[in-house]
Amino acid sequence: MSDSVRLLREFTPEIIDLLERRHNILRTIKNNQPLGRRALAEQLGLGERVVRGELDFLKNRQLITANSAGVSLTPACEALFPKLGLFVHELLGLHALEKELTAQTGLKGVHIVPGDTDADPAVFQELGKLTARFVRESVQDDWVIAVTGGTTMAEMARHLPAGAGKKNVLVVPARGGLGEDVEIQANTIAAETAHRLGASYRLLHVPDGLPEEMLDRLMKESKVQEVVTLSRHADILLHGIGIPAEIVRRRDLSWEKLFAGTAKQPAGEVFGNFFAADGSVVKTIPTVGPPLEELAKLDLVAAAAGGTGKAEAILAVLKHGFVDILFTDQGAAERIRDLLR
Amino acid sequence: MSDSVRLLREFTPEIIDLLERRHNILRTIKNNQPLGRRALAEQLGLGERVVRGELDFLKNRQLITANSAGVSLTPACEALFPKLGLFVHELLGLHALEKELTAQTGLKGVHIVPGDTDADPAVFQELGKLTARFVRESVQDDWVIAVTGGTTMAEMARHLPAGAGKKNVLVVPARGGLGEDVEIQANTIAAETAHRLGASYRLLHVPDGLPEEMLDRLMKESKVQEVVTLSRHADILLHGIGIPAEIVRRRDLSWEKLFAGTAKQPAGEVFGNFFAADGSVVKTIPTVGPPLEELAKLDLVAAAAGGTGKAEAILAVLKHGFVDILFTDQGAAERIRDLLR
DNA sequence: ATTTAGTGGGACAAAAAATGGCCAGGGGAG
DNA sequence: CTCCCCTGGCCATTTTTTGTCCCACTAAAT
Helix, strand or coil, X not given: CHHXXXXXXXXXXXXXXXXXXXXXXXXXXXXXXXXXXXXXXXXXXXXXXXXHHHHHHHHHCCCEEEECCEEEECHHHXXXXXXXXXXXXXXXXXXXXXXXXXXXXXXXXXXXEXXXXXXXXXXXHXXXXXXXXXXXXXXXXXXXXXXXXXXXXXXXXXCCXXXXXXXXXXXXXXXXXXXXXXXXXXXXXXXXXXXXXXXXXXXXXXXXXXXXXXXXXXXXXXXXXXXXXXXXXXXXXXXXXXXHHHHHHHCCCCHHHHCCCCCCCEEEEECCEEEECCCCEEEECCCCCCCHHHHHCCCCEEEXXXXXXXXXXXXXXXXXXXXXXXXXXXXXXXXXXXXXX | CHHHHHHHHHHCCHHHHHHHXXXXXXXXXXXXXXXXXHHHXXXXXXXXXXXXXXXXXXXXXXXXXXXXXXXXXXXXXXXXHHHHHHHHHHHCCHHXXXXXXXXXHXXXXXXXXXXXXXXXXXXXXXXXXXXXXXXXXXXXXXXXXEECCCHHHHHHHHCCCCCCCCCCCEEEECCCCCCCCHHHCHHHHHHHHHHHHCCEECCCCCCCCCCHHHHHHHHHCHHHHHHHHHHHCCCXXXXXXXXXXXXXXXXXXXXXXXXXXXXCCEEEEECCEEEECCCCEEEECCCCCCCHHHHHCXXXXXXXXXXXXXXXXXXXXXXXXXXXXXXXXXXXXXXXXXXXX
């Protein structure tokens, strides 16, 4: 396998784009079948006619069938698809890239999904799926899972395969609400994750923007205390990574006020902690929950974030050193590699 | 490897042609370097501009270098080339085709070279090389090698890697001269083969077109007798396969006279024996040497012939059943497969 | 010293292929 | 029924590929 990949990359690099495109198309069809040509083109960001050409090709090869509802994969294609995925992964050099980043960053593992979240929303779903699959496979009996908010975590939760899993699993939010939309709050995600895993969950009902003294008092409240203690000893921590500028914009904050007096510019964020490009913490938004230092001590910390534009944020967070496993996409991974060089 | 080949053949058949073309180009360069763009185009039967495009590509990839004398392979490319050959072989489905033909014909082995001798003379050279390599690797100490005439055998002999090999090897012509040009007479080929292998040889100096009684007398002559006896017990018999119509034309014979009274049409020929499509012998041109039945008993009979147009001839000969191993090209092999279906 | 046969690279028009965009006909869901 | 989205046909346009020159140059042969 590896030999042929090297030969192909060396002698016919054209095939990489081509096969990736076809794989993309097939994946999108697989996830939405039956699906029409136009919807497909829009989702993939390709011209309608281009997609059509590919569909004609795939039809000739009996890899898809078309009826009035749209196109669908044939069973033969469906059977081949997983292998195709692995092959594309290798052909894109993602396997090599994973290894390189693992070595360069000192992480325990890096997992990369093809494509770029910023360019194709479907890649975002794939990232969610990959992370979800990892969660499913990692969790053991009696585990406590701590999760944060954010769109990536929400996507992860959405793609968790439902069904009863391990016994006595508990999901808790790693931090209180931070003023996000309810769909991407840690609470909501903890609940959905627990639901899909057939696990139980606890919530942290703490409104955002409270004065510090109020937070201190809340921290002592028994229910809150219990959840905080739980997340302090979680068996796994799952979190997304935010871009400071986006967070400021989304929550309608003022960059100047928030980062007044900070020497370094913030580049990345994880549950309310802002990191500079060198990995140092430049600012922390106060909220209930264990402090960063506590969470950093956990045995298994998994970060999920993708998109070329998030590369700097991801790298800043990685530099702080508490992340063990990273799930990302090709766009971010390649950018990170370039930044590291 | 096999997995990726199946995926490529299924999802991106375009690259098969592309990679084969590039492999062809590189092979031609390798065999003739330094070589110019125009000569290359002519030899490959491609447009000058097309070749140029490929050369530009290969130059960008640092697989070839260009100077005033022409283009040459870079060491890196030279190192990769054997692997590329194997990969192309698989990608073209030749491995599968070899297996299929082996099974269908009951031969001990079939070996196929990419391309079509009829379309590209360089393929003919490759066929010669492949056969020559086999001879080199097969021959053991004290062996007697019997060879026939024909262009394919001549090509084989030309590409035998020179240098001392096994001890006490002897090369003999399987039949007397049959009126061919001297370059492709069995005698000449036996001599060259022996020369390249560092072996000794015997010749059969028998002019063609002698009356039968004369032949009988010659057969009893001691020198002739000796060579005939040797070839009768040869350890390996190498032969080409001829097309009856071509032989008639080349030797300026009359089809009507030659095949008068034969029930079936001749389709293939081996050292003077003409075979019908069903494998039966329809005619034998008298000459000195062991009869066909004797040669058919040999342990190792290897036939070499290529080109789409020779498929019928090859198949006719195979049907007779004395061939053990066949060396051919993609063009003939695919045609034979189609004929068998 | 000069001719000659080969080289790579530039340039450009013609041919072919890819693409963008629109429309007609049709089946299924609301 | 009506509406929406589907496929497949169609065509003008753009982009790429291809065929065919020419040119300056080099190395070998004369």
